[in-house]
Amino acid sequence: MNKWLKVNLATNEMKDFFVLEETLRKFIGGKGLAVYFLWEYATGLEEKGVVIKDIDPLSPENMLIFATGPVTGTKSPNSGRHHVMSLKSPLTGSIGSGNTGGNWGAKLKFTGYDGIMIIDKAEKPTYLSIIDGKAELHDATEIWGKNSVETSSFLRKKHDRKRAGISCIGQAGENLVPMAVIMNEEHRAAGRTGLGAVMGSKKLKAIIVEGDNKPKIAKQEEFESKVKEHVEKLKENPVTGQGLPEYGTAVLVNIINQNGLFPTHNWQKGVHKEAEKISGETLTEQYLINKHPCWGCVVACGRKSRVDSGNYKITYTEGPEYESIWALGGSTGINDMTAVIRANHYCDILGMDPISVGSTIAAAMELNEKGLIPEEDLQGMNLEFGNSDVVVELTWMAAFRQGFGYWIGEGSKRMCQHYGNPDLSMAVKGLEMPAYDPRGAKGIGLNYATANRGGCHVTGYTIAAEILGDVDRFTVEGKAELTKIFQDFTSLVNSSVNCLFLTFALGLDEYVEMLEPITGWEFTADELLETGERITNLERMLINKLGFTGKDDTLPKRLLNEQMPEGPSEGQTVDLETMKAEYYELRGWVDGIPSPEKIQELGLD
Amino acid sequence: MEIYVKVFATLRKKYPDINDLNPLKIEIESGISVSQIIVKLGYALTEIHLILLNGKKVDSETLIEEEESILSLFPPVGGG
Numbered sequence: 199m200n201k202w203l204k205v206n207l208a209t210n211e212m213k214d215f216f217v218l219e220e221t222l223r224k225f226i227g228g229k230g231l232a233v234y235f236l237w238e239y240a241t242g243l244e245e246k247g248v249v250i251k252d253i254d255p256l257s258p259e260n261m262l263i264f265a266t267g268p269v270t271g272t273k274s275p276n277s278g279r280h281h282v283m284s285l286k287s288p289l290t291g292s293i294g295s296g297n298t299g300g301n302w303g304a305k306l307k308f309t310g311y312d313g314i315m316i317i318d319k320a321e322k323p324t325y326l327s328i329i330d331g332k333a334e335l336h337d338a339t340e341i342w343g344k345n346s347v348e349t350s351s352f353l354r355k356k357h358d359r360k361r362a363g364i365s366c367i368g369q370a371g372e373n374l375v376p377m378a379v380i381m382n383e384e385h386r387a388a389g390r391t392g393l394g395a396v397m398g399s400k401k402l403k404a405i406i407v408e409g410d411n412k413p414k415i416a417k418q419e420e421f422e423s424k425v426k427e428h429v430e431k432l433k434e435n436p437v438t439g440q441g442l443p444e445y446g447t448a449v450l451v452n453i454i455n456q457n458g459l460f461p462t463h464n465w466q467k468g469v470h471k472e473a474e475k476i477s478g479e480t481l482t483e484q485y486l487i488n489k490h491p492c493w494g495c496v497v498a499c500g501r502k503s504r505v506d507s508g509n510y511k512i513t514y515t516e517g518p519e520y521e522s523i524w525a526l527g528g529s530t531g532i533n534d535m536t537a538v539i540r541a542n543h544y545c546d547i548l549g550m551d552p553i554s555v556g557s558t559i560a561a562a563m564e565l566n567e568k569g570l571i572p573e574e575d576l577q578g579m580n581l582e583f584g585n586s587d588v589v590v591e592l593t594w595m596a597a598f599r600q601g602f603g604y605w606i607g608e609g610s611k612r613m614c615q616h617y618g619n620p621d622l623s624m625a626v627k628g629l630e631m632p633a634y635d636p637r638g639a640k641g642i643g644l645n646y647a648t649a650n651r652g653g654c655h656v657t658g659y660t661i662a663a664e665i666l667g668d669v670d671r672f673t674v675e676g677k678a679e680l681t682k683i684f685q686d687f688t689s690l691v692n693s694s695v696n697c698l699f700l701t702f703a704l705g706l707d708e709y710v711e712m713l714e715p716i717t718g719w720e721f722t723a724d725e726l727l728e729t730g731e732r733i734t735n736l737e738r739m740l741i742n743k744l745g746f747t748g749k750d751d752t753l754p755k756r757l758l759n760e761q762m763p764e765g766p767s768e769g770q771t772v773d774l775e776t777m778k779a780e781y782y783e784l785r786g787w788v789d790g791i792p793s794p795e796k797i798q799e800l801g802l803d
Numbered sequence: 804m805e806i807y808v809k810v811f812a813t814l815r816k817k818y819p820d821i822n823d824l825n826p827l828k829i830e831i832e833s834g835i836s837v838s839q840i841i842v843k844l845g846y847a848l849t850e851i852h853l854i855l856l857n858g859k860k861v862d863s864e865t866l867i868e869e870e871e872s873i874l875s876l877f878p879p880v881g882g883g
Contacts, residue, residue, distance in 0.1 A: 766858030
């Protein structure tokens with residue numbers, strides 16, 4: 199345990215290194231440790247006179263980190279995940295960050311490594327293998343140009359390892375599309391902030407891992423007894439035991455739409471009149487083949503799906519998840535689930551973030567509606583809301599930077615700036631927001647505004663309390679504290695690393711019960727929450743170095759000033775400033791920057 | 804009076820054809836509670852987690868008095 203691999207792609211030098219126990223206690227692993235490494239790296243660069251915020255995210259200076267945590271790969275439920283980070287995102291200029299399911303995290307752990315740090319850039323296409331404890335770099339020329347499914351099968355065959363874990367980029371990453379993702383298990387993605395383009399800029403096509411080193415557990419008996427209890431709690435909980443297994447994440451389409459916060463027509467409205475046709479219930483009834491759990495998962499929200507007839511017939515794909523359905527279908531105003539499935543499939547195989555793809559297409563549709571895109575740029579393409587064919591076509595074109603697809607791949611912020619109306623980009627810090635309009639749930643608006651990586655729901659999923667729980671969704675009162683707790687707890691989950699969906703059934707006390715027997719260290723629930731707070735703050739200090747401060751903790755003007763025009767959230771706007779002032783106070787931040795006292799309190803000085 | 808009922812997720816096992824685009828039309832007496840309707844539909848109150856009446860969140864003791872009201876019923880669900 200605790201062994202990391204550092205790879206320099208320019209010199210082909212690879213060396214192991216070990217992390218001090220003191221550092222692990224402070225940052226746990228996963229995201230926490232990755233943030234710590236990036237902080238140390240950035241500080242080192244500054245000492246050499248480099249201005250961090252001026253670094254080109256696609257230059258060799260960017261660092262890419264794949265991280266597991268102490269829980270990853272153990273018998274603790276839903277622990278197949280890993281976290282990927284880069285110093286800078288090519289989409290946003292803020293930190294690059296993505297957490298993914300699948301099995302790769304567990305399989306990396308089984309190689310004997312807890313994580314991989316990638317620096318510099320290879321001269322030619324390269325892939326990394328870590329098999330039976332041995333790390334090697336290989337020429338990837340023959341797989342450069344292949345999609346994620348082709349790449350994965352090719353490498354498994356070449357290494358004669360049917361069960362190996364493979365992380366790779368598709369063509370979008372190779373083409374440096376700023377919203378490219380890193381895929382694993384063919385249909386799982388470290389999906390936001392363009393990490394695939396960072397990997398592509400380093401000419402690193404894939405990482406194949408396999409081994410049989412089982413993670414060490416300090417107190418085996420106690421651990422196994424707690425695992426049993428946690429699995430029982432997950433099975434008994436109606437969300438993790440019934441709702442998610444039965445319908446997947448797409449079950450949210452109807453509930454969010456019925457509450458009037460399902461953004462459609464690029465967030466001009468909050469109710470999609472035909473959402474039923476792209477709902478989780480419809481997916482289950484008409485397109486579901488089976489469930490596909492991640493490694494060690496007892497929930498199994500993953501979907502195997504197919505389309506039997508029509509233009510978008512496909513014999514096998516996976517998903518789509520709620521967020522993908524919303525972005526590719528809801529936001530663009532389409533009602534054809536087969537088109538959503540096809541566009542989502544393209545995102546998977548070509549390696550792109552469906553949230554950013556769908557949201558940017560929706561923004562283009564509104565630009566077009568307002569007559570802001572010259573006809574010569576569209577070359578006859580019909581960009582009307584509700585046109586499902588154009589959503590599929592543009593998704594493909596974005597990955598290859600073809601025609602108008604170039605602007606889709608660039609993301610809504612750059613595209614809307616280019617066409618003269620930046621306010622139509624529904625993004626925060628340049629990252630397209632996901633599927634909940636904060637005019638209908640105020641806390642999630644504060645979370646979008648303050649999340650370090652930009653417009654993101656899984657940094658602090660207050661929807662669990664505001665829509666799925668009993669907290670008043672329209673009030674701003676108490677939302678600062680709610681958001682802070684969700685954000686800090688999530689930082690802990692992503693550092694452990696296991697699945698955020700566990701938190702529907704398991705709380706901080708259960709995280710103590712997981713981490714204590716695994717590590718052999720003692721924690722209290724409060725200490726773990728403070729660890730989450732430490733990680734959130736160090737990540738914030740890092741984005742401050744990247745030039746982001748309080749002015750960037752905001753929302754698109756539409757959400758602040760335009761009342762929701764209809765439906766159950768009619769008349770609402772977001773009073774962000776009230777929530778933000780209270781949030782900064784609670785956080786000990788001044789203008790979005792942690793105060794010296796807070797930095798000292800958290801041991802970050 | 805007549806009202807419309809929509810059921811979602813696992814609640815559809817009892818009414819597979821009822822959805823947002825095809826609600827169930829039922830005849831009720833004005834002033835009866837949501838919980839009475841839930842029972843009348845054959846559900847246990849514990850199966851229902853979220854109730855929306857004309858898009859607004861209500862509890863099971865809320866009385867239905869408006870003609871053509873839309874009652875939406877959800878079990879516990881989550882995702883993200």
